[in-house]
Amino acid sequence: NAGVxxxxxxxxxxxxxxMTLLCAQDMNHEYMYWYRQDxxxxxxxxxxxxxxxxxxxxEVPDGYNVSRLKKQNFLLGLESAAPSQTSVYFxxxxxxxxxxLDTQYFGPGTRLTVL
Amino acid sequence: GxxxxxxxxxxxxQEGDSAVIKCTYSDSASNxxxxxxxxxxxxxxxxxxxxxxxxxxxxQRIAVTLNKTAKHFSLHITExxxxxxxxxxxxxxxSNNFNKFYFGSGTKLNVKP
Numbered sequence: 001n002a003g004v005x006x007x008x009x010x011x012x013x014x015x016x017x018x019m020t021l022l023c024a025q026d027m028n029h030e031y032m033y034w035y036r037q038d039x040x041x042x043x044x045x046x047x048x049x050x051x052x053x054x055x056x057x058x059e060v061p062d063g064y065n066v067s068r069l070k071k072q073n074f075l076l077g078l079e080s081a082a083p084s085q086t087s088v089y090f091x092x093x094x095x096x097x098x099x100x101l102d103t104q105y106f107g108p109g110t111r112l113t114v115l
Numbered sequence: 116g117x118x119x120x121x122x123x124x125x126x127x128x129q130e131g132d133s134a135v136i137k138c139t140y141s142d143s144a145s146n147x148x149x150x151x152x153x154x155x156x157x158x159x160x161x162x163x164x165x166x167x168x169x170x171x172x173x174x175q176r177i178a179v180t181l182n183k184t185a186k187h188f189s190l191h192i193t194e195x196x197x198x199x200x201x202x203x204x205x206x207x208x209x210s211n212n213f214n215k216f217y218f219g220s221g222t223k224l225n226v227k228p
Contacts, residue, residue: 011218033213040124042218043159044205058215059116089160094214101166101210103149108156 002026004107005114012113020109021076023091032074033058033094033104034066036087043090046050049074068109081114117142119207121219128195129227138205139187142227148188150179153202162203163190165196167168195226 013019020110023032029052035043045058047066057067063085065077074093078085088111092104118141128134138148146167151159165172165179165188170180176195181188190198202223206216 009140009217038222042121042220043216043219045215048213048215056213101147101208101214103147103161103164104214104216106160108158 029093
């Protein structure tokens, strides 16, 4: 049981390049989330998904797109990276269907630098 | 939406002393309040949580208290140890709002040996 995993762990991009971050979970969780973490600002929600094939915007969605084609995977895309997107990105998952509200479990993070 | 404020931003204590971190929230519908510990370069890990039908919860040296009327909750760590040094985050969520968490900005705790 690996929990929540993320790839890659580190990435350096040039302004304007694109990339996709992959999150996978093996806990049969319904909900998945993408956050960014910047110094002094805690974790801010970018996008989330409440089930396969569904996505929704969080607090800071601009410049990002997401997809959840399979229940266990949640992808975060940057179409045209900007220096303001330099951050640490965390994926999280929670909630097994028909069970009481559960906490969120986090992946190890992806450190992204945009030059 | 929900707004969570966390204080202090940094806290330095002597080993063996107690540490208290406080959070306030704005949405009275919030009913779940987890606390996460994040060591340098690592992922946030849940250390304790509390639901709105409970006023206090303890787990060994860690306790959380909740005051729904005042809309604030606090993390208490007793007999602090150097390995407690980390950044701590509080969060608030509403159970029927897809379990979205709203995080505080974090408290960097430094326990001096």
